[in-house]
Amino acid sequence: MDNVNELDLLQDVAVLTEQIMNIESVSGNEREIADQVHQALLKLEHLEVHRDQDAIVARTNFGRERRVVLAGHLDTVPLPRTEGAKGTVPAQVIDGVLYGRGATDMKGGVAVQLALAAELKDAKYDVTYVFYDHEEVEAAKSGLGRLAKNSPELLEADFAILLEPTNGTVEGGCNGTSRFVIRTHGKAAHSGRAWMGHNAIHDAAPILQRLADYQPQTITVQGLDYREGMNAVRISGGIAGNVIPDYCEVEVNYRFAPDKTLAQAEALVFDLFEGFEIERTDGAEGAKPGLDQEIAADLIRILGQEPKPKYGWTDVSRFSALGVSAVNFGPGDALLAHSDDEHVAQEDIRTCLKSLRSWLS
């Protein structure tokens, strides 16, 4: 008997989005959604389907000269902690707007990929659909990185589109991202006799001051203005309410424009926190927009919208490193990504599908 939950790829793409939003897939928990996507793709006879853990690749063999990749990740950031937040699981539809975790980042995009995979039995280009796990976490866990290592031939193409949220326009390139842990050390003591110890949390004050004083830059690369960011994203220290803390860690996330390499970004952060113990714990380079490439220019012309920069980090970076020029284009407003009321208009998902259908036809 057919699984009652199986995905119907030919239904309204907004309803398909809602169906896949209802499969919770916080990074590390992508097995169920990957199984559903895999099962649905295996039924399509015009596709050759491969699987690597929770990443799935489906390729057409139309015999075209050029091949494009449509790629999207299956995972989301964790569910909101705030009670009553609408950006959670299950999804809700309110006045034509779909609320829930992954609404913008990026189950609408994944639904568009699935709809195209099912309906396009011929196209201007051969198409490789890539769905993968572990995008929202440290680069070392990336499902796309694993695919690139295990089966690079499956990702070969002339161009790639990452269906990350871009609100109806192309977002070119992406900022790089890097994480650092800065540590201070003290001496534990009874907090009733604090003079016997040394407070490591107090020693972190100048770290926070340097962050508060830092003026993030905006850097123009190939005509697009990339806004950088330098922020504390986590702070921890102390073991109890009556003990002077003997350690403190501040985690800093530096988002850097694609004019810099990861090594240059690291040097800038090490310089900013000179005198402190500091370690880089993660990092991924950005990507330059490269919008003058013929296929990208064709897409931009069909959409008729001015391209914008991508401020988040996306796998255009990984495709660029593989020698495949790539852009971001998908439904939803990236400004809502990861927010407590993440949402997307149902109509935006339908419009994105129409745009890509007409580009590929």
Ligand SMILES: N[C@@H](CCC[C@H](NC(=O)CCC(=O)O)C(=O)O)C(=O)O
């Ligand atoms: N390995 C990176 C992964 C971070 C990915 C994430 N990307 C997005 O949110 C794309 C959405 C957008 O901006 O349109 C990010 O930028 O945090 C890492 O761990 O940082």
